[in-house]
Amino acid sequence: MSSQALEYLEQLPLQTHKKLYEQPSTVLAIFRCMLPHLAKSIVMAMLYMPMPLSSSDLDAWFRPSASKLQKDSLYILEKLHILELKQRDTSRQIEYSLAPGFSKSLRQALEGSGTHRSFGVPAPQTGERKVTIQELDDYAQGQWESLLFYMVGGTVGFQGSVGGDIGQGTKTLLEGGGFVAKNHGKIGITRTGFMFVLQDTNAQVWSLLIEYLKYVDNLGLGMSETDVLSFLFMLGSLELGQDYSTATLSPTQTIMLDDLTAFGIVYMSHKNAKTFYPTRLATTLTSDSGALSTTNSNDVAAPGTGATQKGFIIVETNYRLYAYTSSLLQIAVLSLFTKLTTRFPNLVSGKLTRASIARAVQTGISSSQIISYLDAHAHPQMQKSIPFIPPTVTDQIRLWELEGERVETTNGYMIKEFSSEKEYREIVKYADDLGVLVWKDDSEKKLFVDRIDQLQEVLKRQANKRR
């Protein structure tokens, strides 16, 4: 599950969380896909508890050696406002309980109780022909590929497009999200855009949707964030190949349908259709199984796209690269970091060179992204040896990257001017446990961390103690 989605959810305020948790489908999706395993166990154990659980009882569930994991899980649960902390006045003991809204909805989702309709309402059977799963996949794939090609194609100088045009709204969105930037009237891909293109489809969909959420928010169309989010989570729980009625959707969600159709996430037979179909992009939103490309490689392959969807890249130890593909999108992606020389009807060939890798690194692609792309799309013949990509090549790609990048940077905070050695030690240990410590200097009592929000509370506590 994509981590951006979790990050986005974490920073939402309590009010939004409360409203979100009114929908059982949302709660189930968050529970299933967002929470780490340990957090899931905690939620499950507490789901049917009638009384709040004291912190000492909770601590007893964990081995002392797992305190870091425990802290992490509790932190996420608190951030998402799933777990509520209360201090009992008499004993000053901290008690935990699940947020009532969350636990109620999760129970409803698990038991199938209540009359919430949050899992979508299947459209009544009519005589009309149903759209097949095959058609849905083709549609989703077509839309998504044109979107990707729009981003990549302009940069490498390809004309035309693979599918249809992607619509003005989507273009504005991509630009707003910083995936592409206009340079002298020409569309060019950005650093963020590169990362986007090389991600797997599921992560791509989430990145785009999160941009979409921010975008709708700024637009001020009165589309509520919660409505948008719960709709997305609902889409994730729908069934592929089933059509759903639009009658129960809120006005916000009806507007969304148009945009989502443009992305290829849902399919509507015409603009004012009474029903909509979720495509594979939608139904895999909240599941671990990959969207599109990976499903195709599992031999559910769509004819016509089949060959290009399986592994198609051969890399030789002399850095020569052969790619059995005729898809413009894939050729465009390859040309981001390969010096392509020849193109045949079903094959392009080229070479990974120092210059081509350096160019890619300069525009923001990392060596590990390139390697994982080559690895994920290695030709079946290549997959016979392990690792798929010759180690000499992967090592060289990394070395080429290092040549360009002589400095390593980390954004974060420098914490200094501690009043005592003890306080300094305490913070260093805590930061180390959380895994945020980047650098420290014991003699100067300074440390550098890449995230500060969790530390802030400890710092505050220290300050209070001193007073």
Next chain:
Amino acid sequence: MVKAVRGVMVKCDASIKAMLIDIDNKNHNDFIIEDLDEEHLLVKEGKIMALKNRLAQMMKERLKDPTEEIESGKEN
């Protein structure tokens, strides 16, 4: 009172660090907040990209790359 300062931690080897400090000195100390130890510098958050660009430029000027020409010759 404990203070927290926003910034970018830069880790590099000593030779690169010397170049970074040189760039900083020539530009009214506009980039670096603090010189931490042999391999670490704390740099102002908004300035890191500019600093990196200057470094790349400086490297290009100072270090002529002998492999460059050989390689491009090989490819043809």
